[in-house]
Amino acid sequence: MLFKNLFAWLPADQRKPLLKRLLIVWAVALPIAVTTWMGHKSNGLPHRFDVSLVYSYAISTFIWLFTDVVRYPFKRQLRAQGPYCWPPALQASLMLGVGIPLGYALGTLVGDAYAGWSTWDLWQLNRNRFVGMVASSVAISAAFVGFFYQRAKTESLTNQVTQAQLMLLQSQLEPHMLFNTLAHLRALIGQDTARAHAMLDHLNDYLRTTLHASRQPLHPLVDEFSRLDDYLSLMAIRMGKRLVFELDLPPGLAASPVPSFILQPLVENAIRHGLEPQVSGGRIEVQAQAEGQQLLLTVRDNGLGISELALAESARPLTPATDRTTASWGLTHVRQRLHTQYGTRAGMHISPVTTGGTCVVLTLPLESPHADV
Known part of the structure; x- marks a missing residue:
């Protein structure tokens, strides 16, 4: 009910698919949190498991918001078409170029607030590690977007074929x-x-x-x-x-x-x-x-x-x-x-x-x- 009320402005036929994509993102966020926690632990860095969970889920959720949900209210500006509101290549690149870094930054701020430290201090301590963390997050996010895009494209083509078959039956x-x-x-x-x-x-x-x-x-x-x-x-x-x-x-x-x-x-x-x-x-x-x-x-x-x-x-x-x-x-x-x-x-x-x-x-x-x- 809460999800339905929060996203009542979305097209009715897209609410459940959107929720499914969020659940997939959250499902993958768990092993990412475990991997991050074990990586810090093996390097002798103090890092609690709950902190890794907060960082992983916060970053994943914000990136999902800025690359998936944002397509619907801004579909006109993005020139998005079709039931899944996927924009053309140029607009999609702009959306991802802004959405992924913004989602990462906001998710990191939430994690920092929970952990009581600043991730940006890592830039001063170990720049290579900081760049590696950011690059891995961006790569994982881009992979998710690519996966969802191909999935939506396949479903859209399936719908087109089904519609063509129905119209074909009318014409036969x-x-x-x-x-x-x-x-x-x-x-x-x-x-x-x-x-x-x-x-x-x-x-x-x-x-x-x-x-x-x-x-x-x-x-x-x-x-x-x-x-x-x-x-x-x-x-x-x-x-x-x-x-x-x-x-x-x-x-x-x-x-x-x-x-x-x-x-x-x-x-x-x-x-x-x-x-x-x-x-x-x-x-x-x-x-x-x-x-x-x-x-x-x-x-x-x-x-x-x-x-x-x-x-x-x-x-x-x-x-x-x-x-x-x-x-x-x-x-x-x-x-x-x-x-x-x-x-x-x-x-x-x-x-x-x-x-x-x-x-x-x-x-x-x-x-x-x-x-x-």
Whole structure:
């Protein structure tokens, strides 16, 4: 209750993680105190064990306050981002450069007050020992900060992957498309049995490949194109002559591993926001090509084109509250999946087509067919 009241201003989801980090710091402070006490004892210096405990816990706690807790109230000044409020490298270096020495100094003052002497006198008596004590404290503190940073970074990446997977599940079976397809199928059964059978076959293949691909993060590019072929064939039956599509996959790239469903949101986006609103419909081209060690995947349409607003919104982080009916949803979804899978090795370029429409080019590392597939 005391901890909760003292840190009520902290984000609710960060109070327990912060307390856990403090308990870890305190757990390590005990062996540090024992080591310090034994070191003084072996050198014949008068030093009580309780004094070592006070120094160790005071210094550790103050450094924790100035390097961990301080990130939250000063996150704006530190330009800290994310749920763990870790600042960029420059601000983090400044925070550590000030926080660790300040925490060490205040913790030492508390220890001095308890012991009844001044640690700073050691500078006059034995400068090498004084420098060694300070250096060891700074090194231990920096190691703690590095450990907590890597741990938070790992948890953050895990959360991003989980969120991407949840959003991926939303995009795999788009209810809007399924409902319209089933309604169209019902109408075709009594009017055009052959087209109804063809539509049902494509729907069956589409659902089967969707469920299969959902179990693996990467799959061969040929599977991605096969799924797009089923999807576009379904849409072509629905839209009739208003939709023309072309898929171009060189045989040499068929086995190349790519993230599952990486092209699906782009094609859905092109139809929903580019072609369907046009009375005349339009054309979609999906192409794969290799350039050196890079794989280029292009989705081009001659629809209405993308607005400046959608382009700007596509660069923003995707959240569960983001409306998936907007034109930017599919673009942002793909951008974040590329970043999660490849980091800076992949990218997405969006440009308007001069004759009308939109062109989206994905750049991925060209990896061997056995890479995690």
